[in-house]
Amino acid sequence: MNDAAPGTRLTPAAEAGRLLLIAMAVTAVLVPLLWIAFAAFRTPADLTNPGSFAIDPTLDNMRDIAEGGIPGAALRSIIVGFAVTIIGVFVGALAGYSIARFRTGGIPLRFAILFPTIIPPTVLAFPLLALALQFNLSDSLIAVIAAHLTIVVPMITWFMTGFFASVPREVEEQAAIDGYGPFAAFWRVVVPNVLPGLGASALLAFMMSWNELFYALVLAPGSSQTLPVAISGFNTFQGVKLGPMSAALLLTVAPVMVLSFVIQKRLVRGLGGSGVKG
Amino acid sequence: MLSPDVSTADPPRVGRLERLAGKLPFRWWMALPLVLLLGIFVLYPLGFSFYLSLTNYKLTTRNLGYFGFEQYNRVLTDGDFTDSLKITLTFVIAAVLIELILGLALALALQRQRFARNVTRALLFTPMFVAPVAVGLVFRFLLNQQLGLIPNAIAKLGIHIDFFSPNFALASMVLIDVWQWTPFMVLLFLSALESLPKAPFEAARVDGASAWLTFRTLTLPMLMPVIGIATVIRVLEASKLFEYVFVITNGGPGGSTESLQFIMYQTGVRFFRLAEASAMAFVFLAVLALPIIWMLRQVRKAEG
Numbered sequence: 170m171n172d173a174a175p176g177t178r179l180t181p182a183a184e185a186g187r188l189l190l191i192a193m194a195v196t197a198v199l200v201p202l203l204w205i206a207f208a209a210f211r212t213p214a215d216l217t218n219p220g221s222f223a224i225d226p227t228l229d230n231m232r233d234i235a236e237g238g239i240p241g242a243a244l245r246s247i248i249v250g251f252a253v254t255i256i257g258v259f260v261g262a263l264a265g266y267s268i269a270r271f272r273t274g275g276i277p278l279r280f281a282i283l284f285p286t287i288i289p290p291t292v293l294a295f296p297l298l299a300l301a302l303q304f305n306l307s308d309s310l311i312a313v314i315a316a317h318l319t320i321v322v323p324m325i326t327w328f329m330t331g332f333f334a335s336v337p338r339e340v341e342e343q344a345a346i347d348g349y350g351p352f353a354a355f356w357r358v359v360v361p362n363v364l365p366g367l368g369a370s371a372l373l374a375f376m377m378s379w380n381e382l383f384y385a386l387v388l389a390p391g392s393s394q395t396l397p398v399a400i401s402g403f404n405t406f407q408g409v410k411l412g413p414m415s416a417a418l419l420l421t422v423a424p425v426m427v428l429s430f431v432i433q434k435r436l437v438r439g440l441g442g443s444g445v446k447g
Numbered sequence: 448m449l450s451p452d453v454s455t456a457d458p459p460r461v462g463r464l465e466r467l468a469g470k471l472p473f474r475w476w477m478a479l480p481l482v483l484l485l486g487i488f489v490l491y492p493l494g495f496s497f498y499l500s501l502t503n504y505k506l507t508t509r510n511l512g513y514f515g516f517e518q519y520n521r522v523l524t525d526g527d528f529t530d531s532l533k534i535t536l537t538f539v540i541a542a543v544l545i546e547l548i549l550g551l552a553l554a555l556a557l558q559r560q561r562f563a564r565n566v567t568r569a570l571l572f573t574p575m576f577v578a579p580v581a582v583g584l585v586f587r588f589l590l591n592q593q594l595g596l597i598p599n600a601i602a603k604l605g606i607h608i609d610f611f612s613p614n615f616a617l618a619s620m621v622l623i624d625v626w627q628w629t630p631f632m633v634l635l636f637l638s639a640l641e642s643l644p645k646a647p648f649e650a651a652r653v654d655g656a657s658a659w660l661t662f663r664t665l666t667l668p669m670l671m672p673v674i675g676i677a678t679v680i681r682v683l684e685a686s687k688l689f690e691y692v693f694v695i696t697n698g699g700p701g702g703s704t705e706s707l708q709f710i711m712y713q714t715g716v717r718f719f720r721l722a723e724a725s726a727m728a729f730v731f732l733a734v735l736a737l738p739i740i741w742m743l744r745q746v747r748k749a750e751g
Contacts, residue, residue: 179559179658187556194553194571197626201585202573204596208588219599264481271474276747278478283746285489287683287739291711291728293489295721296496299504319488326481351473380578382690383708387716397580404584404694411588418581429576430569 202422208415216411230412239417242399245310249385249395250378252314257321257374262367265329266355270341282326285319293319294387301388308391316384321374328373332366333359369432376425396421500726506719518726527710528727532734535707538617539685542624547678549625550632551670555662557633558640568637575630579690586623587611587695613700620704623691628684632677639673640666676745679738686735707731 179187208216210226234240267273274281285293297316301307336359344354360367382397390398400421403414471479503514522528553571560567574582590610592598598608610619643666651661689708692698698705698713705713707727715724 178652183658187559190552190556191560191567195567198571198574198630200596201589201626202577204589205585217594219594219596260480260484263477267474267477273474273478274482278482279746280743281485281489282481283743285485287735287742289687289708289711289728289731289735291708291715291724292496292732293492295711295715295725295728296492296499297488298506298715299499299509299721300492300495302506302509315488318484322481322484355477376576380576380580382578382580382693383687383712386693387712390716397578400578400584401580401690401694404587404697411594414584414588418584421581422577425576425578426573429573433569433572 202426205415205418205422208411209419211412211415213412216415227412230416233413234416234420237413238394238399238402239396239420242394242396243420245393246379246396249310249313249317250375252310253317253321253378254371254374256314256318257325258367258371260318260322261325261370262329262360262363264326266333266359268326269330269333270338282323286323290320290383294384297384298387308389308393310389310393312388313385313393313395316388317378317381320381321377324377325370325374328370329363329366332363332370336362372428372432376428379421379425496725497729499722500729502722504722504725506716506721514722518723519730521723522726522730527705528707528730530702531705531707531710534617534703534705535686535688538620538624538688538706539682541618542621542628542685543678543681545621545625546629546632546681547674550629550677551636551674553629553633554636554640555666557637572630572634574627575634577627579627580694582623582627583691583694586619586626586691590619611696611700613703616696616700616704620688620691620695624685624688628681631681635673635677636670639670643669676742679742679745682738683735683742686731 207224209230210228211224212227212229215221215223215225264273268278294316297312298307301309301312306312340358340362341354344358349358380397381395382401385395385398386401389395400414400417403410403417498511500518501514501516502511503517504511557568557571589595589597592609592611595610598610601608608615610616610622647665648661651665656664687708688706689712692704692706692709693712696704698709711724711727711731714727715721
């Protein structure tokens with residue numbers, strides 16, 4: 170009742186149009202995702218007959234990718250994702266608190282944080298590749314982790330600044346009275362107040378890393394490829410590969426979709442807290 | 448200006464370092480990891496990248512000798528880069544415009560949605576969480592002329608479209624981008640809509656204003672700041688078009704989908720000419736300077 174849209178009522182025709190728009194949008198979102206999930210369990214014969222919805226459920230596609238490079242790539246993506254998330258949450262939470270409470274670095278630091286996320290990735294990917302070659306780190310996960318940190322850490326810092334700003338200052342004042350130093354007050358008193366935000370930032374960080382193609386493709390195209398690089402190899406696109414490709418896509422997309430449902434509410438709050446709302 | 452008298456003080460080096468550590472305030476200790484990370488992984492590579500663009504560095508020879516502005520000369524006079532710039536701009540304008548209008552319409556529609564409210568929202572937000580490379584492959588399959596669901600469905604209506612033919616390939620890239628990123632617009636607009644003050648809308652209802660009049664005179668003006676920010680974010684993101692092209696058209700057919708990001712990858716990684724690719728990246732950055740500066744000004748405004 171209180172969350173009803175403000176303002177005037179719609180005419181019946183406008184209301185019908187509104188419902189039609191939502192129905193079309195839901196269909197447009199669902200059909201591609203469900204079609205791939207469906208294709209992951211179909212046989213090559215069914216898949217190459219486009220008019221058909223026939224399915225003779227099979228796990229052959231899953232077996233096929235289990236024997237190829239996909240599981241290793243998924244494992245490397247998990248390793249990169251965890252490393253990026255752990256380092257990112259540590260660095261981003263400390264800096265976010267400092268910026269929220271003391272405006273540390275002022276506007277120049279805010280600019281420096283935003284900069285790597287808005288520039289085209291080629292600006293950083295090529296020098297990072299040349300440096301990786303110099304230090305014998307090309308085609309290694311370390312290079313990919315470093316590159317992902319340049320986009321993930323700013324995102325976490327940005328979100329955490331918003332979450333820390335919403336913690337009342339009295340919390341630290343009370344902690345100071347109780348004899349905590351600034352570090353102890355941060356760790357023991359402030360951080361527990363922002364755990365939901367920290368969790369959402371961590372999930373988002375993992376998802377960004379898990380989905381990222383360009384840096385991973387430039388820095389680790391060979392034996393260290395991550396999952397997005399590995400599935401991009403399906404671009405040769407032979408009819409017989411459709412099943413395994415769908416299975417690999419399902420494996421890539423499903424975990425992220427589950428996580429996205431968890432974080433959406435927090436995401437809206439994080440955006441509001443960082444002043445993106447304008 | 449308040450530095451201690453250096454001529455009389457001569458403490459041992461370690462002591463000086465310790466005093467320095469004590470002088471670094473708590474807030475800078477907290478920001479130190481971030482500053483170090485930005486310095487090592489952003490600022491240093493950025494400077495190195497610029498130097499790289501002044502060399503003739505190739506992945507095969509790795510020669511870091513100074514070469515002058517030759518690469519920039521080549522990039523700006525060679526037609527490939529300007530063609531690609533045109534393709535990218537066309538893509539960006541079309542995609543962002545459609546996402547803006549569709550996103551606004553959907554946000555307004557969702558704001559009034561009561562039935563299955565949270566599920567509908569969560570569902571409509573999902574595309575932006577999917578890996579763009581996966582989205583590209585999904586649509587490559589879905590829009591494929593022989594095997595795809597969509598061309599076959601519309602063929603039954605008598606419409607025959609090859610989505611990846613020279614005339615349609617770039618439009619198909621726009622379509623895919625709209626599928627994936629309209630939800631981002633919806634997310635921003637919806638959270639802005641729900642934080643608008645209620646009173647003016649109540650007054651409009653009491654005055655008997657129509658929904659359209661309320662939208663035009665109240666909602667739209669109040670949403671303008673968010674619309675601006677959402678547009679600039681999307682312009683900057685859409686200009687990085689790469690994944691769809693990489694897994695679907697590989698720049699073709701006939702170069703019709705060679706986005707900037709794609710030709711930079713092609714030049715730097717496939718043709719080994721990293722110096723030239725770096726020069727392209729800096730020219731590209733200069734093209735993006737306007738939206739980037741606008742964006743940073745908004746940050747300064749938000750800071751007060």
